Amino acid sequence: MSSKVRTRFAPSPTGFMHVGNLRTALYEYLIAKSLGGDFVLRIEDTDQERKVEGAVDIIYNTMKLAGLKHDEGPDVGGEYGPYVQSERKNMYLPYAEQLIENGKAYRCFCTKERLDGLRANADDPGAGYDRHCRNLSQEEIEQKLADNVPFVIRQKMPLEGSTTFEDAVYGTITVENSELQDQILIKADGFPTYNFANVIDDHTMNITHVVRGSEYLSSTPKYNLLYESFGWKIPTYVHLPLIMGKNDDGSISKLSKRHGATSFEDLVNAGFLPEAIINYIALLGWAPKDNREMFTLSELVENFSIDGISKSPAVFDYDKLEWFNGEYIKAMTVEQFAQAADPYFSKALGDKNLDRVKLASILQQRTTKLTDIPEKIAFFAQQPDYDKELFVNKKSKTNLENAPSLLKAGTEALEALTEWNHDSIHDCLIELAVKLGVKNGTAMWPVRIAASGMTVTPGGAVEILDILGREESLARLHKGLEKLG
């Protein structure tokens, strides 16, 4: 019972879900599930000044869309609740006070101004708090308390020695204790800092694997000192390499807004499918034993293992994400694709009534992002004004001399059709090519150009004519004839 693996995703409600966070959540989920454990969602809202309205809903929504179902959390409950830190507020102070009694922490009455001044006057950019209140006499402390001087509670770091810990991906890491700041545990407003709340919550929620970004690597000793002060078992640490973005000048830095869409929502709005996003980010920093790349979430659970996690930072590659997206789109049934694409069809077509399943069938194989759809099919709704030079195509052996007669023959043949469907149109144009003694492409090119007004179209002449319908098609062909004189 007590050996059951438990991981937790502990986001702050900031209003959006950065892909780095999402990947952390994914790995936490995968570690828990691949080991038969539980995945917990905890909301870290200890910063009262940064609260964002509706931010928690975005978290729920993202997790749901991504398929990361948590076993415990604010919305589903669980035996370790509450799962929102602000609701746990009064749990933390007693622990901090216990630390004070044990000489592992102390009250600090320094003002924000004094601290700022300290930083401003130091020539060492890494200079921290000067531990001014660390050795206050009992009288001084009581006097200030009596005077109601606001205070924070700081952790009393050892001045000598070093702290070593084991990370499941980075191995053994040692940090000199002298590098450690007397970090704040409880803020003046009574709320715990992230670092303190984390330790208390992870322990009281029985979290066995602490999974987080590698930016926490160097502060982990502080956490461990806290665990040791309480006599608690230190969890297994799994630090993840950061996700980077490529800057315009070629340099890289932590993935952020300027690199493009970086939140899950942005990505979805940019036309990426949740499954593709998950699949891609799973592989950003982790590799399976074999060469496999396509994984559903449950397949990831089956194949995931911590030793496949890499140590070096990975650059987020939109091209590769797009490739994954295209693969997922191609793997859909036409009906599924038609449904996913429907909003984009509407955007391009308005109230123009065309067979959307047929549209979907010509689009599916050539779509990598749903958002690319509208511009590809806009010509169905309204034919663009095109130049007659489009009728010239070397490969199809068409030019301004033969195009008029070719198009005329095609138009007449199509007009004679009694049935208007894919097969009849197809047979009609193929027969025409045979009759004229030209390549299929030569007969088709002028027809497709006249029907679409574009050199590049999804689908060929036959599909376009079929979808456009007899009346509209013939009208467009005649217009093409006029254009050619």
Add this chain to the structure above:
RNA sequence: GGCCCGGUGGUCAAGCGGCUAAGACACCGCCCUUUCACGGCGGUAACACGGGUUCGAUUCCCGUCCGGGUCACCA
């Protein structure tokens, strides 16, 4: 700046003392083809550098360089 971590093609990434150093994306070429795509085939391209250790280093150790992270009453 101190400390921590990292360094295999443009990107992701196998490799864990002996290999012609995988694979994928991107890129280029060819084929297929009624355009574009899809698909198929092929190609260009990498162990940051310098010392060790070893019969032998991409792999182990040290240094250099480069990159990233971290030093908040933010998480």
